[in-house]
Amino acid sequence: MSSTHEEFDPTASSLAGQVAPEVMAELLAVRSSIDNFDAALVHLLAERFKATQRVGVLKARHQLPAGDPDxxxxxIERLKALAEEAQLDPAFAEKFLNFIISEVIRNHRAISQTQNPAASELNDQS
Amino acid sequence: MSSTHEEFDPTASSLAGQVAPEVMAELLAVRSSIDNFDAALVHLLAERFKATQRVGVLKARHQLPAGDPDxxxxxIERLKALAEEAQLDPAFAEKFLNFIISEVIRNHRAISQTQNPAASELNDQS
Incomplete structure (x- = not known):
């Protein structure tokens, strides 16, 4: 096993010793699910960025702009609708996608700058 | 089928008509994977917020602070290590978790404010 699993303490809490044991047990049970969701989220995000990395290389090769407003x-409209169906706040889903997109555009610009140092300024219209 | 799937146009692009068809085909193929990852991310985030909602109710009931620095x-340390293993930028994983945590703390405060209007100011130490 990697060092991640040896070092992470799923019971780490500033509340340790300050709450009744049964309350802490309930809290830790929910946190254990949160930790599983977080591991899944990180792995999905890693795959999503591998995909946008491929888009970035394609855009740089063909000197296409980093952003694509349409x-x-x-x-954003699709994710807000999916969020509503899944009972997630659609406003949060929109903030989340904007957060991801700004990271993606930053990465696209970096790839383009590496591959076409002279042209990238011209083509960066987003 | 819901209206989401009827209305979303996976080929929507400000680049339409401006790039060679084979380049657009390659772009759309990668975007189709990105759309699948995004649907999975939204559903996982919805479950993660259901879990933190349970934590929020528990904290409000026992008048515990919204944040837990330890x-x-x-x-954050765990997610950075997981990100590194998954080839995701650990700095991005940290920004992502901070983004989620600030939303969670905002939600916890709102729950606490509803359940203990007088006490919530005192207990909000994060």
Whole structure:
């Protein structure tokens, strides 16, 4: 096993010793699910960034702009609708996608800058 | 089928008509995977917020503070290590968790305010 699993303490809490044991047990049970969701989220995000990395290389090769406003608008509307169906706050889903997209655009610009140092300024219209 | 799937146009793009068809085909193929990852991310986030909602109710009932610095520090170290293993930028994983945690703390405060209007100011030490 990696050092991650040896070092992480799932019971770490600033509340230790300050709450009744049964309350702490209930808290830790929910936190254990949160930790599983977080591991899944990190692995999904890693795959999502591998995909956008491929988009970044493709865009740089063909000197296409880092952002794509029509695509982003369609993504946001879709994710808000999916969030509503899943009982997630649609406003949060929109903030989340904007947070991801700004990281992606930053990465696209970096790839383009590496591959086309002279042209990247011209093509960065987003 | 819901209206989400009827209305979303996976080919929406500000680049339409401006790039060679084979480049657009390659772009759309990767975007189709990104759309699948995004649907999975939204559903996982919905479950994660259901779990933190349970934590929020528990904390409000026992008048515990919204934030838990030792827990958050442990989560961040774990997620950075998991990100590294999954080839995701650990700095991004940290930004992502901080983004989620600030939303969670905002929600915890709102729950506490509803359940203990007088006490919530005192207990909000994070």
């Amino acid at each position: 695509r982003e608008a369609a993504q | 827990r958050e520090a442990a989560q």
